[in-house]
Amino acid sequence: MEAGLLFSGGKDSALAAIMLARDYGTELNTCVFDPDREVPQVHAAATLLGLPFRKRVLGRDLLDEAVDLLLACGYPNDAIDTVHRAAVEMLAGDYAVVADGTRRDDRVPGLDRSEIQRLEMTTGCSYVRPLLGYGKPEVERLAERFFLVVYGETGSIGNGDYEQEIRSAIRARGIDPAPFFPSHHLQSLVVGRRKT
Amino acid sequence: MEAGLLFSGGKDSALAAIMLARDYGTELNTCVFDPDREVPQVHAAATLLGLPFRKRVLGRDLLDEAVDLLLACGYPNDAIDTVHRAAVEMLAGDYAVVADGTRRDDRVPGLDRSEIQRLEMTTGCSYVRPLLGYGKPEVERLAERFFLVVYGETGSIGNGDYEQEIRSAIRARGIDPAPFFPSHHLQSLVVGRRKT
Numbered sequence: 001m002e003a004g005l006l007f008s009g010g011k012d013s014a015l016a017a018i019m020l021a022r023d024y025g026t027e028l029n030t031c032v033f034d035p036d037r038e039v040p041q042v043h044a045a046a047t048l049l050g051l052p053f054r055k056r057v058l059g060r061d062l063l064d065e066a067v068d069l070l071l072a073c074g075y076p077n078d079a080i081d082t083v084h085r086a087a088v089e090m091l092a093g094d095y096a097v098v099a100d101g102t103r104r105d106d107r108v109p110g111l112d113r114s115e116i117q118r119l120e121m122t123t124g125c126s127y128v129r130p131l132l133g134y135g136k137p138e139v140e141r142l143a144e145r146f147f148l149v150v151y152g153e154t155g156s157i158g159n160g161d162y163e164q165e166i167r168s169a170i171r172a173r174g175i176d177p178a179p180f181f182p183s184h185h186l187q188s189l190v191v192g193r194r195k196t
Numbered sequence: 197m198e199a200g201l202l203f204s205g206g207k208d209s210a211l212a213a214i215m216l217a218r219d220y221g222t223e224l225n226t227c228v229f230d231p232d233r234e235v236p237q238v239h240a241a242a243t244l245l246g247l248p249f250r251k252r253v254l255g256r257d258l259l260d261e262a263v264d265l266l267l268a269c270g271y272p273n274d275a276i277d278t279v280h281r282a283a284v285e286m287l288a289g290d291y292a293v294v295a296d297g298t299r300r301d302d303r304v305p306g307l308d309r310s311e312i313q314r315l316e317m318t319t320g321c322s323y324v325r326p327l328l329g330y331g332k333p334e335v336e337r338l339a340e341r342f343f344l345v346v347y348g349e350t351g352s353i354g355n356g357d358y359e360q361e362i363r364s365a366i367r368a369r370g371i372d373p374a375p376f377f378p379s380h381h382l383q384s385l386v387v388g389r390r391k392t
Binding site: 022126128 | 215218219293298300312316322323324325326327328329330331333334338341
């Protein structure tokens, strides 16, 4: 496959998948920390898109690193960025084009200009973000055209975001994860495809 | 029409047009200062894309303002940004979605975050940049798939960039425009469509 997209099953990465697949042979990649974690609803979302799917294992060391970072910072941004960077770098080993579903208004996760330059220079791959030029209202408008989407807080829906495993790992250290994450942040999961 | 794209006939805005037209009813808009300026090669490029075309007149006052700004700055960036902002605002009066062909590595023209926010809040339109998530190598790779492109310095090819009229206006003031612009900056013009 020409392009590998980081895919959570949510509306943003699903829309990015549709856009990317118009120009590139595209494979969807969902990253987990625990090799035993299954992501059937994400796989189902990939199937709805008609695109091949791979589960990728980032490993428990990265999870520990992310949790350490989050607890040290007191908020999740740097931890999520670290995980996202590792995921992008993993894909850069396998594809000529590495892509994700970040959009214009996303603050996290994101690679800055120098990280992108380093990634592209050292790996020879291209880093592509099909939604970067689109604000939230347009992403929602287009996603609405293509998909049936359900929304819920992390843990209540089976999408493939990193937050769920990070929360569990914090809990396993005897710490309540809730205060470290913004409340009422809704995740999305694509559960159907509209005729277009 | 749902979306209006700023179109120069060059490879970037032509690729942006193809991408945008997959999701939006799209009209191509080329801005000139002088109402008498004809842009047949830009119109021909729009016809190759199979999309409707409109010439828009920004007017001589804006041209004078741009030339004053350029001469005061000693370089064209702020002048080009000013013209581009006026062009985007003109389109915002006519379309729900206003788009351009700026890509990730473009420094000029560009609206910054607060200008975009102000534009979208005051007009209710969405500002979309289909190529913003793509670096130069991917834009060239995709443009190469879709188009036959010719390259040349400003004035030597008939594309619809603002620079040509700004240079003429500087010359009309008895000043040599050459030192104000980067040398060896190639413009592009789409002159054919490849079968895809």
